Amino acid sequence: MSSTSLTTGRTWRPHLPRRHVPVLATLVLLLVTYGIGVSQYRAFSNIQVVFNVFIDNGFLLVVAVGMTFVILTGGIDLSVGSVVAMTAMVSAALLQDGLPPALVLVIALLIGPALGFLMGCAIHVFDIQPFIVTLAGMFFARGICTFISDASIPITDGFWTTMSQARIGNPAGNFVSISVLVAFAVVLVAAYVLAYTRFGRNVYAIGGNAQSALLMGLPVGRTRIAVYTVSGLCSAVGGILLSFYTLSGAPLIAVGMELDVIAAVVIGGAVLTGGSGYVFGTVLGVLVLGVIQTLITFDGSLNSWWTKIVIGGLLFAFILLQRLIGIRFT
């Protein structure tokens, strides 16, 4: 017996860590999809197509980042679509009442995290499944939307229209919106938090094995509550960005968006049971969805439901991939 036999007790491991395989698969998928677009349609190669994908999906990206935190702990947040709509709705209503935009922003950005915090507490304190708690949150937030108004409220505020129309571009005429910059900032901060803070590492630990995390003395409850709060905050930011994009608050906007978000996160390589995934993967997942959508728009002959069909197929393929590479080492 020697220590050498122990060091070789290690199971086979390729040069490529297995946990990176899903993210790389998504990257390849993205490149292939983009390549198809470029080869089929001349206009696709214009870099503005890529920028437009970001512009159209900036809010989705922000919400997906929040969802990544939740899914990394092994949870789920079904309330995000409704919270996005509620945030946009509240902003529109308050602006219509003549409140100053700065105050509206603060209020709108507090509601989402507050709801997320409450849901997190319910999940932790009463030990209820996240699915059902956030489902309740989803209905609640959607109800608030129609409670505020059952019709769409237009936004005419100067600050909002400025944010909506601002184009940050180069002399060649390519541009992105403010939303894209905000989304990038959120992505960077989130990636940093997950990689370099105790909170971020606890998120991974809980997703890996919550029982172990507890026995290792990690603040499991606090972290759980925090991820739903983070998701609520991201949804709120997403709601603001959506209201920049549409310049209105509509009670039935973003219905079913939570499912797109979950799909993006999973296609981005995160495992629904938690503990494995990256913000970078989520970015790729959102881009894949966006590029597919663009492709189908470019084609023109295809019904937009094809997007859903393709996403459905991809989602299934990725879950299968995760199962095959056995990302859960249990």
Next chain:
Amino acid sequence: MTGSHPVLTMTGITKTFPGVRALHNVDFRLFPGEVHALMGENGAGKSTLIKVLTGVYDTDEGIITLAGEQVFLTGPMQAAAAGVSTVYQEVNLCTNLSVAENIFIGREPRRLGLIRWGEMRRRARDLLARLGLDIDVTAQLGTYSLAVQQMVAIARAIDVRARVLILDEPTSSLDAGEVAQLFRIMRQLRDERVAILFVTHFLDQVYGIADRITVLRNGSLVGEYRTAELPQLTLVEKMIGKELDVLERLDEQQKRNIAAPSDSTPLVEAAELGRKGGVTPFSLRIHAGEVVGLAGLLGSGRTEVARLLFGADRADHGQVRVDGGKASLRTPIQAIDRGIGFSPENRRAEGIVPELSVRENMILAMQAARGWLRPIPRRRQDELVEKYVKALRIRPANPDLPVRHLSGGNQQKVLLARWLITEPRLLILDEPTRGIDIGAKAEIQKLVVELSDGGMAVLFISAELEEVLRLSHRVAVMRDRTMVAQLDNDTTLDADRVMQTIASGTHREEVNRSTPSPSASAR
């Protein structure tokens, strides 16, 4: 060790759960620089004592002192901060994180709130080097074997500068080489004056490394002994709590030594069947009409043998032959198809469906064997259920009563009936008489005799040697997850001999031989 003060004392610890007194006035002490084994059968109170010590449970009564000062432990983290670290049987780490992170998570080196990964990896490498482990600390923990994970858990435990290290059955999933590696580290830590509390089911390991032994039984302290002064046989007696001569009081008339038809083709034959982390490969033949008893301490691998034969666990070694032909028993369904029935040890968790009626519970296995698309006609159900309620004297004799309303003994009979209805050729009974009253116990024993007289083969697992000896034609003895002997139940076999086999293990000669030979331990 002598002359020094204990680093840890527990005095008069009592812990009661609703309806159960888990610990009763238990004293325990631990000296710096010793390995102290905590011994006892399942349910003796070992786990409760450890949970008290790690702050998972609070006590009803009793005082704990650490280094002479009374402490109140409120949780694992606080206990660790006080110097009591625990490594559990199940590796309680996160396999999705890197090795380095698993050691340091919760106390990562940081600068300005940000984790210093480089520093963390360097310290992890240093710490593991101290334990003689040279592995890639950036790799995910899950890519390493359980043994390495166990070492990482120990590294995590000692990094908090533990004065007391609790190892709760750390060896149960390790092979011999890995155990040796673990022992090397334990000795090294002992030499560094760490006090180690070691819990294991393996007697050899206790005699291989422990300086002293504390024995618990039924929540009470039996005593504290120096390992060198406590022969293995005496230890087993103290754990089981019966003097051997009491065990010898056997009903000789009921003793069965009908020569089993050993020359014929065995009904079921296991050839070098085994599973890593379960049981070491064993060979066992069971003939039709034969009762084979499986004896051994709790945790010695008895249930694992049964689960392998039933396909509930998948064997990774050897094969099974049924009627002389190779059989694939990879799932319980395949085993049931081959005529094997298994009544599990934990009838509440694994057997009985408490909300279903007696009838529904009884026909479950038969229905499963037929497939769900071929329902059993109600009239046939009634016939079968009535027959077995009568034959087994199930009380109350109401087939529509939910099983949870029945007593433990009657629940056990329902479970038996479930398998008898399928008319198995080999019936595996794991602790069929545990926790039921004397009358029901006698009825079940009688039934086993009748079944085997009728040609059914029975594998009978029980912790009670009297029972095993009364019913079995042959007794296979388990020890440390190995089948160490198969003894014919002839006139010469008695509880004493079985007990000695359990205690000493006839196969392992390399173990600490300071133990007096069994025959010398005169009573």
